[in-house]
Amino acid sequence: MNYTTMEVFAGTSFEKAAAKAKGLAAQTNGTVEFRFNGVTVRVLDDTDLDHLHRDYNNQSYLGWKIVGPRPMPAYPPSLQRKLDKAKLDRQKIREQEYAEYLARTYL
Secondary structure, three states: OEEEEOOOOOOOOHHHHHHHHHHHHHHHOEEEEEEEOOEEEEEOOOOOHHHHHHHHHHHHHHOOOEEOOOOOOOOOHHHHHHHHHHHHHHHHHHHHHHHHHHHHHOO
């Protein structure tokens, strides 16, 4: 199987980069890898781009450094619970930071 690295330029959306990688994977009959905002993304010609995008959006909550090439159609319950907890924890941190900002700004 072929392995190709693709460069993504500033201003390119994740969706466009992933679609281009999928087309290149089909042409080369292999895996295409690219970096997007510090995350390694791997794509095959049969990669589900919606699931890949979902995994890219969730990688920071789950600590993933690589997404693809075969994302799960749905997360298992244990992983979904971990994701939900991480999102809730992050939301609490944002709310606390915002409250601190308002307290400093409007004193």
